Amino acid sequence: MMLPRLLLRQRQSTLLRRAKVANARTLTTVEDASKPIRWGIVGAGSISKDFAKAVNFTQGAEISAVAARSASKAAEFAKNHDIPQSYGSYDDLIQDPNVDVVYIGTIADTHAPLAKMSLLHHKPTVVEKPLTTSFQETKELIDLAKRNQVFFLEGMWSRFFPAMKKVRQLIADGAIGQPVMVSGDFGWSTQGCDEHHRIWFPASGGMIYDVAMYMAQLGLAAYEGDSFYKVSAMGITQQPTTMQHHPVDHTALVSCQMEHNRNGFLQFHVTGQASTEERAVFQGTKGRIVLENHHVPSKIQLYNNDGAQILEFPLPDDSFASWDHASSIGFTYQIEGVGKALREGALECPEFTWRESLEIARMLEDIRGQVIGTAEDEGESSEPESETASVARYGR
């Protein structure tokens, strides 16, 4: 029998509340949990939906407002996620005194102006990846956060997963010796994305802005404190057959040498041509770590002189909800991490620092330039698909 919508929503709310109580037993609680951190959500699209469900699941966090470009869309989102206030303007949400921290879940080229507005209002701000669409914008925002002494974070949520924290600890403890190569892939097939999907947007689309940062952060996790030195990329651009202009990058194959540890390399590919394994390998001089589903990791395979070990870090039970993206329950780790940082008065999260955002912004700009810049220079942009390959020294 079909349940009426209201009843369904009430049932989901009850399940969510029960899950939240159960969750209290399995997740670390933050200090002063008596006063929840109040989130304001900017944008009512796909990832904001998953993020809202995760906030509603997380101890010590709640959503006080949501904003969308249209008031009716915001109101509908608010109803679906038990949010007391909705706005038809992003600006109004940013100015709401009942919002402790702003989450920006809009398309990538809107991140910089929205984050700037939020930081200018001294609002702690979390921005979905990619933080911006240029190194310069990222630098300006980080300088602003520093100047205004406001908490600021690029939502590199993978870093907050317990399995990822364990990988970093194992590498720091020397469990695989000196890291020498980090390699991996991240691909999902864009075949089902119609021409209105954000992945085709000329200024914010493409696979580099969508997933390359996940690969780059693996490199920085392995080579702690290091920078990217030489970066070379080759790839192809693509556009949906119904669109005749502005192809976006679709596959990028990237090789990189690290600056301080010149024996350390990173190699990855991202693609919209196929759904790939999403596997990362951290090869060290004395062993290796293999991470499956590396952007939402829950299992580590460690091979070294002590033999082979499998370490499991199961995500919280999320059977109470359906998600647009599998494993979005993992946002709860980032939401907790932000709550902890805010209660401690920190300006950044140790899990993913401003320095790392800058480093990654520089790399994304560079590889995007190598993959599509050359295609545009060569006047290939009217072709449905074009190939470029170039190698460049990583200037700084």
Ligand SMILES: NC(=O)C1=CN([C@@H]2O[C@H](COP(=O)(O)OP(=O)(O)OC[C@H]3O[C@@H](n4cnc5c(N)ncnc54)[C@H](OP(=O)(O)O)[C@@H]3O)[C@@H](O)[C@H]2O)C=CC1
């Ligand atoms: N962490 C993760 O796992 C994931 C992160 N993301 C990131 O989240 C961001 C949003 O992605 P996603 O939710 O999939 O995208 P959607 O297309 O589903 O939603 C994007 C939102 O952007 C807002 N927006 C603002 N200006 C425009 C504009 N000119 N055209 C279209 N939309 C606009 C819209 O907000 P409004 O509702 O106000 O109209 C819309 O809801 C991206 O940066 C993406 O990389 C995406 C998927 C997974």
Ligand SMILES: O=C1OC[C@@H](O)[C@H](O)[C@H]1O
């Ligand atoms: O962040 C992301 O992770 C999962 C992908 O499917 C999605 O496109 C991307 O934005």
